[in-house]
């Protein structure tokens with residue numbers, strides 16, 4: 087028929103090779119959308135003010151961390167409340183390597199990922215025997231143990247004061263010491279994490295993760311070594327989370343234990359639940375939602391006299407309400423809501 | 439009988455399996471010839487599924503030996519058994535409900551692929567070629583099972599009969615030497631049963647796959663299997679060609695006795711008591 091229609095409507099596209107059918111963004115429309123998103127993100131980096139960029143950096147770093155957590159919780163079905171601690175392992179590793187040993191950021195960042203992957207792999211061992219609530223308790227133990235080390239291993243971690251004077255990343259004469267410069271670093275990290283995960287979950291290893299989540303017995307009888315893949319999932323997840331921790335350390339230029347406590351773990355679980363468990367894009371939406379929520383609330387509070395004092399209480403309450411709201415109304419999160427909206431407009435103006 | 443055992447591709451010898459006080463298998467032996475369709479029948483709770491689970495490595499028998507092509511596979515982990523070319527379906531469909539039909543079948547290709555986490559994350563060159571190559575194998579199976587129209591559907595949303603077919607597809611994607619099917623036609627209407635019987639026959643004849651089939655529908659069993667073993671109370675009470683088995687007085691008794699479940703349950707409890 088007409089190619090204009092095929093271009094506009096994704097349902098009208100027909101693929102002639104499997105390779106084309108297996109592409110991440112199989113339709114021209116989807117590719118155009120990605121190009122627009124990338125362009126908008128770059129334009130934002132060039133034009134936005136310092137305050138907006140600092141928020142964007144927080145969102146971006148959280149997005150990488152949430153994506154890492156989603157690999158484990160959403161895609162592999164292994165619930166963890168040690169997210170805060172794993173972020174901390176990455177942040178402290180990078181902080182230590184750059185401040186005490188003088189390792190450049192570009193080496194410290196992957197090193198932080200690898201160290202966190204090793205730690206995550208070890209604390210993932212109980213998942214071989216424990217499921218559901220019992221695994222949650224085991225990861226809670228990991229959170230508590232690691233937090234204890236952050237506070238008490240003073241020569242390495244600086245104790246409750248933490249490590250400060252962390253250097254901003256530098257690439258020759260280019261120093262990422264402004265929100266704007268850091269924004270492009272964060273953006274690159276988000277893009278890499280998103281692309282890597284999207285690829286992972288359309289190929290053999292990632293499919294094995296999802297299979298374990300859906301039906302571990304069936305996974306084992308088609309030849310998936312469930313034990314090995316569970317540990318691998320812990321390691322992959324922790325690698326990404328550790329890298330996010332390092333990104334956070336070199337953005338804040340300081341690390342201290344309260345940034346990596348149990349409340350942080352819960353906050354990240356909130357992100358992946360609200361964004362959408364087991365979806366790459368949902369991790370980004372959830373991170374944005376949770377990071378922007380308090381800012382939006384504060385803005386509202388400023389315009390309503392009298393409640394300004396209670397903003398902190400309001401923040402906690404709003405977080406809880408948002409999670410409960412999503413669990414009841416759309417357990418598959420923002421990613422699903424967004425897909426429904428797209429589906430609606432793809433067929434618009436026809437109902438079906 | 440001896441001749442069968444000598445040339446068997448797959449055999450289980452003297453399997454004993456109990457769960458606490460419940461005896462699931464009490465010394466069962468079967469020998470399956472290469473290229474045949476071997477049916478296992480028996481009343482509810484006879485131990486048929488337990489036997490397949492022991493073969494898959496999901497249950498570990500307390501006694502006995504399972505061999506595949508001369509190799510002892512007793513107590514091997516399920517994923518290792520799969521690697522040796524044993525695939526199966528489950529009585530209560532066990533699909534990856536959140537994944538598409540395609541992805542479910544691609545999981546059947548797991549043992550034939552190499553790509554790890556890094557290959558996947560990069561998805562370039564070798565890893566990409568591997569995905570495409572295996573996708574082609576999967577598409578052949580999709581054609582064979584006539585499920586082209588649902589290949590991108592999430593399996594959890596499919597009707598029961600189609601899910602059964604997808605599960606067969608996933609097992610086929612393993613390219614098994616031995617295919618274990620646990621009641622593949624249960625709960626189907628006549629037409630679906632006929633389709634499924636035709637698929638099983640084709641798999642056996644055209645792909646040369648040895649099939650071990652648990653089935654309650656005697657008509658199907660008589661039609662497609664070359665050899666039948668009858669289990670009751672965890673014991674093999676008869677075996678032979680379908681005609682031989684049908685005429686066997688033990689079999690008739692076991693099936694007629696099915697109504698008196700309460701008595702049988704009581705007997706089983708007594709049988710399970712440790713002998714002083």
Ligand SMILES: Nc1ncnc2c1ncn2[C@@H]1O[C@H](COP(=O)(O)OP(=O)(O)OP(=O)(O)O)[C@@H](O)[C@H]1O
Nearest residue numbers: 457460461462481482483484485486487488489529
């Ligand atoms: N995992 C288990 N734990 C405890 N008992 C079990 C388990 N699996 C099977 N059994 C028991 O072993 C016996 C044999 O069960 P099995 O499922 O093998 O029977 P079956 O022949 O497949 O029956 P059906 O025709 O109903 O599927 C039953 O008494 C069952 O309750």
Ligand SMILES: [Mg+2]
Nearest residue numbers: 486487488529
């Ligand atoms: Mg059964």
